[in-house]
Amino acid sequence: MVEWTCYERVSGLLRALIALPQAGVPATLRVTVDGAEIHAAPAVPKSDGRVHVNFHTHLLADGEHTFGLQLTQGGRRWTARARYRVCNDGGVAGQVRAALRAHGVPLVFQGDCDASHYAAAQAGLVHWVDAPDAEARIAAKAADGTVTANEAELLRRFVRDGFVILDAPLPEPMVERANAALDQAIAQGYQGYRYGDSTRLEQMHVHFPAIRDIWLYPPVHRFLSLVFEAPSRPCQSLVYVFGSQQDAHQDTIHLTPFPAGMMCGVWIALEDVRPGSGELVVYPGSHRLPRVYMHQVGCAKVEGDWSEFGAKVVGRWAGLLRESGIEPVPYLARRGQILVWHENLMHAGSVRRDPSLSRRSVVTHNFAEGAIAYYDSSGDVGYIHPEPVPGAG
Secondary structure, eight states: OEEEESOSEEOSEEEEEEEOSSTTSOEEEEEEETTEEEEEEEOOBOTTSEEEEEEEGGGSOSEEEEEEEEEEETTEEEEEEEEEEEOOOHHHHHHHHHHHHHTTOOSEEESOOOGGGGHHHHTTOOOGGGSTTHHHHHHHHHHTTSSOHHHHHHHHHHHHHSEEEOSSOOOHHHHHHHHHHHHHHHHHTGGGOOTTOOOOEEOGGGTOHHHHHHHTOHHHHHHHHHHHTSOEEEEEEEEESSOOOOOSBOGGGTSEEESTTOEEEEEEESSOOOTTSOOEEEOTTGGGSOOOOGGGTTOOOOSSOOHHHIIIIIHHHHHHHHHHTOOOEEOOOOTTOEEEEETTOOEEEOOOSSTTOOOOEEEEEEEETTOEEEETTTTEEOOOOOSOOTTOO
16 A cells, blocks of 8 residues: 655655555545654545655654554554665755754655745755855865866866866777667667657666666766765666757756755767757856746646646746857767766757767766755655765765
8 A cells, every 4th residue: 555665775755655545535644753643634645546745854863763654544544664774974964954954844744845845945055066156166175185186177167167078988898888788778679669769768777787887987976076065876867869859958847956956967978979960959057047946937746748847847948048148059979978067057959850860878867965856847756876886986
C-alpha cells in the first residue's frame, strides 16, 4: 500500500506514496517520526489516486529514524513503518536547516513540492556566484590558493556568462564507450526509442556503465564543487541521439534547488556538432534574469499535458528574453567538449534543419551536497546520489 521513494540513505526530501484502498472514500492520515505524531489531517490524494507524503529530513538529526504512517478509511485502519538513515552532510545542509527552522517550514507536508514552500526562507540566501562581489571572491580564492589560476579564470567566465567550456575534453576512450552504449540502447529500443526522434533517453547511467562513468566524471564534479562551495552530487542523466528542438528555458523550474544556485547542468558532446543538426544555443548573461516558478505564473503542476506550461511558463521566458535583448549563441561543440551552465541560464535546442544529422550528447544535472532537490514543474521529489565522487575534490 505504501511506496517509499528515496535512496536508503536519505538526504533532503523523503516521500511516501500511499495507495488508498477505497477510491472516493474520505480518509484521515497520521504521520509519526520516532513515535511522535507530527502530522494529522485528512488524506488528500492526487490525480494518480495516491496520497503523497513528504518529509523535510533537514529538520531531523542525522542518524536512524523510524517514519510511521497510519491511514483510516471506511472504519478500517492501515499502518506502515520504515526506517531510514538521515545524512544531510556539509555546510549547505546547515544553511538549509537554519532557513527552514527560521521560517517555520514544516517537517511533513502532503501533496506537491513547490517553490512557494521556500519563498520566505530563500530571501537573503544569495549564492556567491550570483552576488555583486563574485569577482572579488574569485580573486581572494586565487590569492589564498583555494583555486588555481586556471580554475579562477573558468569561474570568472561562469559568473560573467552563466556557462563555461572546461579546458580538457572528455577522454576519447570514454567518448567511444559512451557511443557504443548509445548504439546498444538504440538497437534495444531503450524506453521505446525510435531512430530519428528528438526524444531523450533518460537515466541511462543506471543501466549502462559507460554513461555512469560520465555521470560521475571527477573533473566535472571538481569544477562544480568550486561553483557550489560544497561537494557536487549527480541527480540524473539525459542522452540525445538527435537535437532536442526544445524552447528556450531555464532548468530552475525543472530541477529546482533550495537554496537557489545549488544546481548546474553539464552538456557533453559525443560527436562534433554540425550546423543544422539542432545545435544547442545559449543566451550569455541570461542567468541573471528573474527565476520563474510555477506559483508565480499561476500554472498547475504538469501531469502529462504541457499546454498550460507552454502558455504560462514558456511564454514568460520568451517575454524575459525579448525584454532583455539577449541574443542566442549557437554552440558548435567538438567531440568530447564539456559545457557547464548555471541552473538559471536560458538555453534551447534549435530547429533540426537537416533531420538526417545526429547530435549525440550526454546531459547531467548536479546538485550541491546538502541542498534540497525537487521538480517545481511536476511537484516531484529529486534524488541526489548520496555517495562522494572519487577524486572529485
